[in-house]
Amino acid sequence: MECRNCESKQRHFYCENCIRTHLRDFRLQIQHAAVDRDEQVRKVTAAIDTISGSRIRRADLTSSQEELDGLNEGLTQLRRDNDKTKQRLRASRENLATRRRTLAQAKLLPPAPLDFLTAHETSQLSARAETISRARSGLVSELVEVFNIVEVGGRPPIGGKAGTKGEWTIGDLVLPVPGDIRRYPPDHINAVITHTLHFIGLLTFYLGIRLPFEITWTGGKLGVGQPWIRSIKGTESGSWAKYTSKHCLHVSASSPTPVADADVPAALIPSPSDSYIETRSPPNPSSSFTTAYAMLLYNVCYLAHTQAVEVPLSQAGDVLSNLWAVCCSAELGRRSHQTHPLLPPPTPPSFPLDFGQLLQATPASRPRPTRPRTGGPHKNRNNIPEEDEWDLLDDAGVGATEFP
Template identity: 30%
Template sequence: MFEAQEAKHVHNIAQLTKRWQRTHRLTAAARRVLVNEITTLFEFKPGVVVVAEPLQPLSRQPVAELVDSSTYSKEELNAAIGHVIHILGLIVHYLGVKLPFVFFHKGISPYIRSASIRSRQQSRMPLFLDNKNLKRFTIGMAMLNYDIGYLCHTQGVDIPLHQIPNTLQGLMACCQSSGLGV
């Protein structure tokens, strides 16, 4: 009698495991579809600013060049960062990932802060650039890039430390991960 009940429980556990695995696969597929739709909605395409001229010796690879943000107006820069915040917020919502730093708005201005610090006033950093907050803005962007690196890690994407500042490349690598949503 005891063996029959045990066999029944083993069978029930096996059936439950099969259903859970199927649900997990469907959920992961749905998450991938949602993230792909976000990337098309924002016209999010991979790319690097490339210098047309010199090639690396012996490698025949174009040299990537850093973009000088001082050539763009603060409004353009802040709008682009706003889009990154928006897309990142949607992606983490769809994937169900809790980031180490959280975004919030005070009025129309976006900020980022640690999710664990109690003194929220002192830990918030602006994610907008104005004439007097360059140092705090730089820290805020580092926090944003850390969040993107963390998101990549949760999705099985390895971002080398020296590439963490490449905000859009990190986000795109995450969105193209084969393990996205798993």
């Protein structure tokens, strides 16, 4: 044939009878295979049934052997524990027998006098206290040398003439009494107060003394920022525990211009030179630095009291002199070892100084003087400071209080 398509092998087509025949053959083959499969399964099941009994017996035997091994190990451990218990019991019995023999022998001895034992323990305690006191005194002596606390100037009494007192310095800086603070520049006052606070902090740490007023620094570390002082929790003795607000121990070098009070009317007073002076009732600023410095003085006085040095109210302003007396006290550090485990609360009833009296005795701030200006009553009238001076920081950190 010339047709390629007719010559090519195409799909095979089956008739309906052929398809039925093929399906019947497939079913017969499947049934025959299923019968063979069931026969093989039956044979395998029968074979397994013959050996399952022996397998179960071997498994039970193995499990029993493992349980027996565990019981043997537990028995061995129990025997070891029993041996250790017997040894401890034997040692306890021997110790008890030894104590009984010692007690029986002690009953045969004559009783020792209680006074002798008390005196012996007291002498031992006194010796240890003396050793601790000498150690604290040595630390304080080194501390005084490091900070170089000395009295400069002064003259002893000679030929019937009265002597003169010198000036006490710390780190070659003079710490004046409260009435003379205004004579020194602010940087000098800030530096010497910082040295003094550092010295007092180390001294109280060496002696184990807790002061009624605590120092905090705005920078979070000692000497960083500005020092602030406030009271700690305490009793009503000494009238100091109520001063819980912070007061600044820092002097500001700024000199802000005085601001007139608009709520207070001014009064015109004629002067002999036909000029007028505008007078106002002076404001009552918060004496934060004065209060803070009084707190520092109170701390020093209480520290001196703990070391058997009594400072009268008239000498409370001599801070470095009082600290020198503390460091030279014969009772320095003798009672400091009694602070264990807790520090005693400040200002017991035996401390006579009252903080209110000390605060009143501390020189407070006073207003700046004014001088007249020439001119008629209609000319500009202002308060003119006599000289450029420095102010002190109040609680808000702004210069508001002048210190004399």
